[in-house]
Amino acid sequence: QVQLVQSGAEVKKPGASVQVSCKTSGYTFTTYFIHWVRQAPGHGLEWMGIINTDDGVTDSAHNFKGRLTMTRDTSTSTVYMELNGLTSGDTALYYCVREKPGGGFDFWGHGTMVSVSS
Amino acid sequence: QTVVTQEPSLTVSPGGTVTLTCASSTGAVTVGCLPNWFQQKPGQTPRTLIYSSYNKHSWTPARFSGFLLGDKAMLTLSDVQPEDEAEYYCLLYCGRTWAFGGGTKLTVL
Numbered sequence: 001q002v003q004l005v006q007s008g009a010e011v012k013k014p015g016a017s018v019q020v021s022c023k024t025s026g027y028t029f030t031t032y033f034i035h036w037v038r039q040a041p042g043h044g045l046e047w048m049g050i051i052n053t054d055d056g057v058t059d060s061a062h063n064f065k066g067r068l069t070m071t072r073d074t075s076t077s078t079v080y081m082e083l084n085g086l087t088s089g090d091t092a093l094y095y096c097v098r099e100k101p102g103g104g105f106d107f108w109g110h111g112t113m114v115s116v117s118s
Numbered sequence: 119q120t121v122v123t124q125e126p127s128l129t130v131s132p133g134g135t136v137t138l139t140c141a142s143s144t145g146a147v148t149v150g151c152l153p154n155w156f157q158q159k160p161g162q163t164p165r166t167l168i169y170s171s172y173n174k175h176s177w178t179p180a181r182f183s184g185f186l187l188g189d190k191a192m193l194t195l196s197d198v199q200p201e202d203e204a205e206y207y208c209l210l211y212c213g214r215t216w217a218f219g220g221g222t223k224l225t226v227l
Binding site for chain 1: 119152153154156158163164165166169170173175205207209211215216217218219220221
């Protein structure tokens, strides 16, 4: 069965960086894109970026350009999201979600809570 | 920067029908915008209901339907059940970037 298992909760200080992992299983890793989506407490979903797991090409939302890095390790079928220059505004639940190329979103990770506080 | 607009809230009676809409600031929502619809209940991970405009997953209840009408993407819930009370989000790839709508809080009353 398809699974997207994310790393555990993180607490960071302002200005720090955070890395969240999304380990996938149950399908051929390189045939699906992975997106990152976040949700601040009490707010809606915000699209952050996408990684093509086949060639590693990424794209991110304007709000995150220069601050968001997404990578993948095909040997472990894992995708990584690193966000730097953290502020309190980055406190949110971060999700990875799978897309079959062409707009076919389906499975979501369980989410990783990132808290930023001095 | 694309802005995706949804109704902030809607109320429907059990057994009724309700349609949620999703519009893009870039213009008409077309199949090329690859509309997806997600349901999120309080404290839960979002669940994908509809992908690429109208396609359902195996777990999507038959009473949910996605389609395009006019300039918008739409999600219709028929024979609404109490468990359909949730937040619904659309996601579009208009303007060559992905963007979520602000969500529609659906109340079943």
